[in-house]
Amino acid sequence: MNRTTKFILIGALILVGLGAFLLLNQKPQESAGSGEPSVSLPVFPTPKEITIRNVTKDVVTYSLAPLGSKAKPIEKKLAAGAIDRVPTAQTMVVTYKKYGQDVTYSLNPGTPYSFRSDSSGQLDIWVGSHGQEDAEDLAPFVPTPQTVVAKMLEMAQADKDDIIYDIGCGDGRIVIFAAQQYGAHGVGIDIDPERIKESKANAKKAGVEKLAKFRLGDATKTDISAATIVTVYLLPESNELLRPKFERELKPGTFVVSHNYIVPGWEAKEVDSATVKDEEGTEHSVYLYKR
């Protein structure tokens, strides 16, 4: 080995040693705040449950498939009153028959739905209010416009001696308005804890929390016998379901006032009806019954 080769070899050994030293003493890259080395893991969306309730009186046949999937949809049958629970992180497509034709509808994870019969007896799927097995789904949350609230209470001749029960109270607007406008006591019942929280906050904001009270629970199992006026904005089949409860619990002379839908089977008890326009000019019906 001549001097030049020896020199190159020693130089190469020094460089390799230096590289190894630098590599071994390199600080690991830190992830923000945690002090742990950053590791990127695949992110999977958390599955959320879709519930599909059968509120019709018959078995419902339908199929389900993830949106955009080429896989064969799963065929299903759901007994009257039953609930199908589908844990999924994906939008699902439900297919069912209406007027003999396939109809499809997209279902979002984390949302309750209900199969209901429409006014012509055809199967339809609607957003529901909850997926609890032990409670009825009376209607999804849709607030009554303020002009209609005012008309409902005027027709029921509300005054300070009244006790108003709103079955499925939503954001509490009916009992809050009754307290503000007439000084009446009221109880709003809703199955959705978010709605009850919102109602209580709205009552506080309006300064009527002493008059307007709110209860979380299934209204079909809540005692309403103290009411002098009952207000409902529920689907017709829910009004029908509640009718025996009204007959059992309400004192004779109690007013039941319903937004948009009749109380089936109470035709003889209807004492008044009206059409009211909301702030956008849409017409709403109000039906007044006397128990």
Ligand SMILES: C[S@@+](CC[C@H](N)C(=O)[O-])C[C@H]1O[C@@H](n2cnc3c(N)ncnc32)[C@H](O)[C@@H]1O
């Ligand atoms: C159409 S909204 C009416 C809200 C309010 N009454 C109004 O007119 O503005 C129906 C409400 O009923 C509630 N609901 C549905 N099923 C219920 C049940 N079994 N018990 C109590 N509330 C229920 C829903 O959460 C929803 O807030």
